[in-house]
Amino acid sequence: xxxxxxxxxxxxxxxxxxxxxxxxxxxxxxxxxxxxxxxxxxxxxxxxxxxxxxxxxxxxxxxxxxxxxxxxxxxxxxxxxxxxxxxxxxxxxxxxxxxxxxxxxxxxxxxxxxxxxxxxxxxxxxxxxxxxxxxxxxxxxxxxxxxxxxxxxxxxxxxxxxxxxxxxxxxxxxxxxxxxxxxxxxxxxxxxxxxxxxxxxxxxxxxxxxxxxxxxxxxxxxxxxxxxxxxxxxxxxxxxxxxxxxxxxxxxxxxxxxxxxxxxxxxxxxxxxxxxxxxxxxxxxxxxxxxxxxxxxxxxxxxxxxxxxxxxxxxxxxxxxxxxxxxxxxxxxxxxxxxxxxxxxxxxxxxxxxxxxxxxxxxxxxxxxxxxxxxxxxxxxxxxxxxxxxxxxxxxxxxxxxxxxxxxxxxxxxxxx
Amino acid sequence: xxxxxxxxxxxxxxxxxxxxxxxxxxxxxxxxxxxxxxxxxxxxxxxxxxxxxxxxxxxxxxxxxxxxxxxxxxxxxxxxxxxxxxxxxxxxxxxxxxxxxxxxxxxxxxxxxxxxxxxxxxxxxxxxxxxxxxxxxxxxxxxxxxxxxxxxxxxxxxxxxxxxxxxxxxxxxxxxxxxxxxxxxxxxxxxxxxxxxxxxxxxxxxxxxxxxxxxxxxxxxxxxxxxxxxxxxxxxxxxxxxxxxxxxxxxxxxxxxxxxxxxxxxxxxxxxxxxxxxxxxxxxxxxxxxxxxxxxxxxxxxxxxxxxxxxxxxxxxxxxxxxxxxxxxxxxxxxxxxxxxxxxxxxxxxxxxxxxxxxxxxxxxxxxxxxxxxxxxxxxxxxxxxxxxxxxxxxxxxxxxxxxxxxxxxxxxxxxxxxxxxxxxxxxxxxxxxxxxxxxxxxxxxxxxxxxxxxxxxxxxxxx
Numbered sequence: 001x002x003x004x005x006x007x008x009x010x011x012x013x014x015x016x017x018x019x020x021x022x023x024x025x026x027x028x029x030x031x032x033x034x035x036x037x038x039x040x041x042x043x044x045x046x047x048x049x050x051x052x053x054x055x056x057x058x059x060x061x062x063x064x065x066x067x068x069x070x071x072x073x074x075x076x077x078x079x080x081x082x083x084x085x086x087x088x089x090x091x092x093x094x095x096x097x098x099x100x101x102x103x104x105x106x107x108x109x110x111x112x113x114x115x116x117x118x119x120x121x122x123x124x125x126x127x128x129x130x131x132x133x134x135x136x137x138x139x140x141x142x143x144x145x146x147x148x149x150x151x152x153x154x155x156x157x158x159x160x161x162x163x164x165x166x167x168x169x170x171x172x173x174x175x176x177x178x179x180x181x182x183x184x185x186x187x188x189x190x191x192x193x194x195x196x197x198x199x200x201x202x203x204x205x206x207x208x209x210x211x212x213x214x215x216x217x218x219x220x221x222x223x224x225x226x227x228x229x230x231x232x233x234x235x236x237x238x239x240x241x242x243x244x245x246x247x248x249x250x251x252x253x254x255x256x257x258x259x260x261x262x263x264x265x266x267x268x269x270x271x272x273x274x275x276x277x278x279x280x281x282x283x284x285x286x287x288x289x290x291x292x293x294x295x296x297x298x299x300x301x302x303x304x305x306x307x308x309x310x311x312x313x314x315x316x317x318x319x320x321x322x323x324x325x326x327x328x329x330x331x332x333x334x335x336x337x338x339x340x341x342x343x344x345x346x347x348x349x350x351x352x353x354x355x356x357x358x359x360x361x362x363x364x365x366x367x368x369x370x371x372x373x374x375x376x377x378x379x380x381x382x383x384x385x386x387x388x389x390x391x392x393x394x395x396x397x398x399x400x401x402x403x404x405x406x407x408x409x410x411x412x413x414x415x416x417x
Numbered sequence: 418x419x420x421x422x423x424x425x426x427x428x429x430x431x432x433x434x435x436x437x438x439x440x441x442x443x444x445x446x447x448x449x450x451x452x453x454x455x456x457x458x459x460x461x462x463x464x465x466x467x468x469x470x471x472x473x474x475x476x477x478x479x480x481x482x483x484x485x486x487x488x489x490x491x492x493x494x495x496x497x498x499x500x501x502x503x504x505x506x507x508x509x510x511x512x513x514x515x516x517x518x519x520x521x522x523x524x525x526x527x528x529x530x531x532x533x534x535x536x537x538x539x540x541x542x543x544x545x546x547x548x549x550x551x552x553x554x555x556x557x558x559x560x561x562x563x564x565x566x567x568x569x570x571x572x573x574x575x576x577x578x579x580x581x582x583x584x585x586x587x588x589x590x591x592x593x594x595x596x597x598x599x600x601x602x603x604x605x606x607x608x609x610x611x612x613x614x615x616x617x618x619x620x621x622x623x624x625x626x627x628x629x630x631x632x633x634x635x636x637x638x639x640x641x642x643x644x645x646x647x648x649x650x651x652x653x654x655x656x657x658x659x660x661x662x663x664x665x666x667x668x669x670x671x672x673x674x675x676x677x678x679x680x681x682x683x684x685x686x687x688x689x690x691x692x693x694x695x696x697x698x699x700x701x702x703x704x705x706x707x708x709x710x711x712x713x714x715x716x717x718x719x720x721x722x723x724x725x726x727x728x729x730x731x732x733x734x735x736x737x738x739x740x741x742x743x744x745x746x747x748x749x750x751x752x753x754x755x756x757x758x759x760x761x762x763x764x765x766x767x768x769x770x771x772x773x774x775x776x777x778x779x780x781x782x783x784x785x786x787x788x789x790x791x792x793x794x795x796x797x798x799x800x801x802x803x804x805x806x807x808x809x810x811x812x813x814x815x816x817x818x819x820x821x822x823x824x825x826x827x828x829x830x831x832x833x834x835x836x837x838x839x840x841x842x843x844x845x846x847x848x849x850x851x852x853x854x855x856x857x858x859x860x861x862x863x864x865x866x867x868x869x870x871x872x873x874x875x876x877x878x879x880x881x
Contacts, residue, residue: 093745094623123744288775292567292876293537300877321773322741322786329786332842333779382842383785386793403743403753407794411759413727 024394025049027062028375031071036078036350037364046076048371051394056365069389071375077345078365079133079372079392080331083284083352084264084317085324087135088151088161089113091121102141106180107195107219109226111146113139114165117158123323125401128153130325131380131387133372134163134362136352138170138238143180143188144195145170147226148238150358152372154392163370167356168238169230173246174265175295189249191218196257199224199231236260236356238284242267242296251279262355264317265289267296270303273310282355283307284315287334304347305338313355314339316347332381344381458559460609462598465854469493471506472834475515480522480809481823484801490520492830495853500824513848519839521804522824523578523831523851524780525811527690527737528717528770531777532582532597532605533558535566536870542566546585547592551629552647554617555674556592558582562605567876568774570866573599573857574879575778576833576846579610581815583717584618586692587628589643591618593678594690596815600851601866614816616714617682619644621693621702622748641701648709651679688714688816690737694748696724703732715814717770718742720752726763735766735814739776740786757784757806758791758798768811780807785840800840829853 026048033044035056047055047063055061062068091098100116117137127135138148147166155161173188181187198217202224208214209221217224229235239250242265251272254261263269266283269276276283290301308314318330331344339347353363361370371394378385390397409415470492477485479500491498491507506512535542544561547553562582572580577599584591594616597608625643626635634640654676661669681687689706693699693716706713715735716722720743722729722736729736738760743752760767769784771777788803812822821829830853837844849857857879858864871878 091744092747092750095747288778290571290778290877291536291538291774292870292874294539297537297874297876320775321739321743321745323744326741329782329842336843336845383782383789383840384792386789406751407753407755407759410724410726411755411794413725413763415724 023050025063025066026069026391026394026396027066028069028071028076028373028389029062031074031076031375033076033365034078034345035365036346037366043072044076046365046373048373048391048394051371052367053365053369053371053373054367056367069375074388075376075378075380075385076365077131077374077376077380078349078363079374079390080131080327080348081352081362082127082132082135082317082324082327082348083315083356084138084319085127085135086137086140087124087127087132087153087324088117088119088121088137088158091118091123101137101139103139103146106142106177107144107223108139108142108146109144109169109219109224109230110222111139112149112166113137113146114149114158114162117149117151117161119155119158119161122402124153126403127324127327128390128392128397129387129399129401130328131374131376131390132324132327133374133390133392135324136167136238136356138168140170140172143172143177143191145172147235150356152370152392154395154397163361164356164358166229166235167358168236168262169227170238170240170264173239173241173250174243176240185246185249189253192253193256194218195224195227196231196253199227203228230259231257233258233260236262238262238264240264244268244271244298247272247276251275251281254279254281262315265296266303266307268298269312270300270306271298273307273312276307277311280313282313282315282351284317284352284355286319287316287330287337288318288320301337302339304334304344308339308343308347313351314343314347315352315355316344328380329383335381341381458557458606460611461604461606462609462611463607464495464852465600467495467850467853467855469507469510470513470830470850470853470855471510472513472515472520472832473506475518475520475834476838477520477824478800478804478839479824480801480805481825482801489515490824490832492832492850492853495830497824497826497828497830497832499826513834515834517837518847519835519837519844520824521576521781521833521835521839522808522822523833523849524576524807525579525815525822526572526577526771526777526780526807527581527715527768527811527814528772529572529580529582529777530585530772531568531572531580531774532562532564532566533584534774535563536568536774545583546587548585548587548628551589551625551634551643552675553584553588553592554590554647554676554678556584557595558584558593558618559595559605559609562595562597564602564605564608565868565870567868567870568777569599570601570868570871570879571774572777573849573866574846574859576781576835576849577777578831578833578849578851579812579815579817579821580777581616581690583616583690586618586620586624589620589625589634589640590647590679591620593687594618596817598851600854600856601868610815610817612817612820615678615681615687616690616815617678617687619689619691619702621691621698622695623746624692637698641705644705645708647675647679648683648705651676651683652709655680655683682711683709685711688814690715690717690814692717694718694720696721699725699734700728703728703734714816715766715768718749718772720749720756722765723753723756723759724751726760726765729760730763730765733766735768735810736760737768737770737811737814738787739772740769740783741790754787754790755794755796757787758794758796761791761798761802762796766810766813767806768814769806770811781835781839781844782842785842788840800838803840
């Protein structure tokens with residue numbers, strides 16, 4: 001737990017899980033269970049108690065008083081983790097008043113999105129109904145966008161939702177941040193190097209800094225301070241990088257400063273697959289990215305497949321205009337493009353959990369893990385399937401949203417206003 | 418069938434000249450200089466030779482009738498010759514084994530910006546919005562269209578055979594569309610679908626009032642005034658020209674590119690393709706059509722069409738929708754995934770469109786999303802209906818439904834062979850025939866079209 005101490009709210013949030021979770025005992029029986037951490041279990045049982053999974057298997061005793069849910073003919077999976085969204089930070093894309101994911105300026109290590117989370121946004125329920133139970137809510141914009149957080153998609157207050165804060169530091173090495181480097185990629189890397197060195201110098205010479213005996217540093221103290229968990233390898237860098245050369249720059253910085261690194265985007269990561277596998281760097285990919293741009297002329301549909309086959313911990317994310325609810329289809333698209341089905345399931349469960357240091361509590365159906373569990377009518381990657389039950393921290397979440405309300409209002413016309 | 422009539426009318430005009438290879442300008446003195454009959458940017462499309470093809474033992478979704486199991490389809494000289502369970506292969510045909518596979522008509526996307534917003538997506542390729550005036554009926558998408566857009570082969574590999582390239586939605590009236598066969602070509606005219614009427618892009622709501630907020634229109638009522646003002650001018654222009662055309666006496670009226678297009682909308686020769694999200698605004702636009710005597714062919718995006726599905730069915734106006742895009746702006750806030758299904762249930766005509774270079778690569782999948790969103794909400798939509806959302810209905814919206822969009826004898830051999838059920842996420846297009854030309858074959862690298870941009874730039878291209 002030591003490495004989590006710097007994540008101040010994390011310990012607090014962990015303690016909250018049991019306090020806020022449903023005390024009910026639930027037994028999901030008869031379904032085909034996909035634990036992700038192990039092989040699939042036919043006619044398996046999953047027991048949930050106090051918001052945690054307490055047992056998973058074929059011959060599991062059902063505690064007295066448990067609410068039984070018959071999942072015969074159904075598929076049971078962990079809740080899906082969307083590793084790159086603004087869910088909770090954005091409601092209507094074009095309405096600034098509803099958008100909380102970016103702060104002015106280009107160097108924002110101290111910017112943490114947690115206090116911008118609005119549990120009432122309507123798109124949370126929409127994503128949840130499609131089996132997305134946790135996300136990494138991340139900032140965007142500038143060179144160092146700020147601190148991302150890991151949230152569960154249920155709760156009345158932000159603090160009910162936040163599981164780990166920060167969970168990553170978002171740094172943009174794509175063409176979008178070039179202006180922060182004076183218009184050049186080399187300038188971006190140089191600026192980061194200076195910031196990192198100055199943060200370490202600030203740490204070494206805090207007393208002198210406070211007496212103003214240190215020459216000007218590259219950023220204010222609060223920003224440098226916020227970089228220290230990153231430079232100690234406690235908080236991973238979530239680096240947006242698409243071009244192979246940008247990915248290689250990220251790998252160089254990782255070695256130079258002993259960072260923990262996760263790549264986001266990774267359009268040309270397939271070209272660097274062996275290096276990424278060897279460096280144990282996880283890559284979060286958008287499986288539909290196959291259109292060449294100058295940020296990644298080598299875009300291809302089977303990027304995730306190549307990375308996965310090379311042994312890289314692949315995370316699947318999506319960025320469609322249909323919204324984060326389409327995460328399960330993003331995994332399906334990866335399978336269509338050659339990824340093994342089991343790897344695609346892992347790419348939206350255990351892969352993101354392990355990349356961001358959350359696999360002790362998330363990403364699989366194992367005793368002790370947070371009870372984020374979904375019961376599907378069939379293969380969760382198929383359009384013909386739907387979620388029948390979504391459990392978040394052990395609570396059976398009502399599968400309704402503003403969309404279902406609108407549908408009910410207009411399913412017969414004219415509506416009865 | 419009004420569309421058949423409009424096609425016949427247009428086949429007398431420039432668009433059909435290219436098909437027969439006849440140069441109607443051989444005797445320039447004889448050109449009738451009336452707006453629609455003057456040769457203007459004629460299609461030079463010609464059918465590519467391909468041996469006869471017989472696809473056997475497949476599940477065939479014809480978009481014109483019931484699903485056929487273990488059926489065959491016979492293609493020759495760019496036409497569908499026969500479809501059914503009991504047809505025999507001609508001796509000279511290439512036999513394609515369709516066992517376990519599905520066959521559908523070629524997919525038609527009525528809303529694309531490929532070629533006008535080309536990859537790699539720099540300002541240099543940004544040619545979709547002539548955002549210099551709220552009314553630019555004078556611009557034509559085909560004059561922006563870049564046939565070397567590397568997104569085109571990706572769309573072909575997704576089973577697209579025909580698309581409508583549209584100007585963007587910055588303007589109240591954005592300009593003429595181009596209805597194109599999606600094939601490798603050096604010029605846009607080699608792609609232009611012979612006989613297809615032009616479309617006119619119009620846009621409601623937030624986009625025009627946002628783009629022009631400093632000069633106007635800056636409100637929805639300003640938008641309406643802008644359309645009305647333009648069509649009032651067009652009415653007068655049409656009268657002047659119709660009068661002159663009747664007698665050809667004296668000096669012809671002065672040509673005006675903008676009004677020439679709008680007058681052809683009033684004559685019913687150009688189909689209105691109207692970007693419009695909100696239900697109440699769609700009603701306003703249908704009123705606009707009534708004021709000037711034209712009919713909107715299809716609303717595009719139509720995120721709230723489900724709220725007026727009964728009205729749209731009664732009016733015979735189609736809705737071209739996304740499966741599930743929503744929430745990115747206020748007029749998209751009420752989007753629901755059952756939009757298409759509710760429209761279908763109400764008897765309205767629905768198409769699934771992409772408006773997107775990713776979405777066009779898997780329009781079948783977007784249709785699947787909308788199909789099952791309906792079924793899961795208790796609306797009994799069938800695959801037979803859903804396949805029409807991406808074939809027969811878009812063909813009607815483009816006014817080419819007598820030529821393509823279904824698998825019926827006599828129709829263009831625009832055919833896709835799929836690896837399985839086209840409404841499964843795991844299915845992909847294996848073979849794509851465009852008027853009989855095998856333009857894509859997943860298993861034959863020689864049939865993976867590439868644009869010039871793909872060459873030598875370390876781009877993996879299609880099929881990967």
